[in-house]
Amino acid sequence: MKIAKLIREKAKEYRDYTTECLSEMVKIPSVSCAEEQVVLKIKELLEKAGVKDVHIDGLGNLIARVGRGPKILAIDAHIDTVDTGDESQWELTPFSGLIKEGYVHGRGAVDQEGGAASMVTAARILTELNYDGDYSIYFTFTVMEEDCDGMCWEYLINEEKLVPDFALITEPTNLGLYRGHRGRMEVELYFKGLSAHGSAPERGENVIYSGARVALEIEKLNRRLKTDEFLGKGTITPTLFRTASPSLCAIPDQAWMHIDRRLTWGETKESAVGELAQFCGDDVRIEVPEYDNPSYKGRVYKIEKYFPTWKIPEDHPLVQAGVRTHQQLFGAAPRIDKWTFSTNGVSICGRHGIPCIGFGPGNEVYAHAPNEKVPVDHLEKAAAFYALLPWILEL
């Protein structure tokens, strides 16, 4: 296939360019809700690369379009990162962006500015090839994913009316082709007791005992949660328990428990809340919290912290287009798998049913870990994959 060969050559020619783009991004800290400087940097890179249609939306997402076809393919990277953690565990400073021995180093290299850098190169290649096929290709560089996965896409779909036919997520897959992951939700339990003097505990109702009873039920529930052959098992665990009492010599009368729930296929917000209601008494209020942090532009876009499970079948045309893209470029079928963690797919496919696949540079074991680094080889290959996929989708 001529176009595959051409794209492979261009991605190779731009290998150093992609690497430099990533290094520049990594050098700019961009934790969730404070991504403005990296957004402006990527905008500048895209404009220098000749991409004409580039804009920032009301939330702060950066959107670049190549092609004018009637169908829409979105290629997405979130460009916020988590914080550095304990810096003494880093061998280099977290924002070094150092290019050394075939790797780019630093926070965000894997999760997931590497995908973003490869997208910039793909947009450049498609622009230079004057792509004018069936697709309008939207390269989306989205914000706040680490804080609230998918919220940026709720905004794009509901407010910007960007509704793709297909989406490709560029989170790290170690160059495997992914087609789903478990969903997740957060739950808060509020316990109500009765305070009394600590010297006479029998007069009160101690929320530590009710919290402990519920925690032990959660432990049992976790063991019996169901499994999906592809996505794995649903899980539940308390992650925080806090109490309040009038004094250290009093029975605590209020408590708050935070729960991390991972949802496998067939599990929903309703089913998960229903399970908790079976052993939480009237003294416990169950709530799914809302996310309401303002974006770097000051925009608050409230959504429930419920992130639905998604997967698409292996024989889906989008997965098969991904397989053929990989075959054309690298001469072999890709490994087909799923992510352990959650991505913007919870909105695109989980809430809106838009088919998604994933293909990204880097190994997810480095995500959120010290000494994050991504192989330059992966960046080159991902850039080629993103540039070829729209062509393959037309066949």
Ligand SMILES: [Zn+2]
């Ligand atoms: Zn990520």
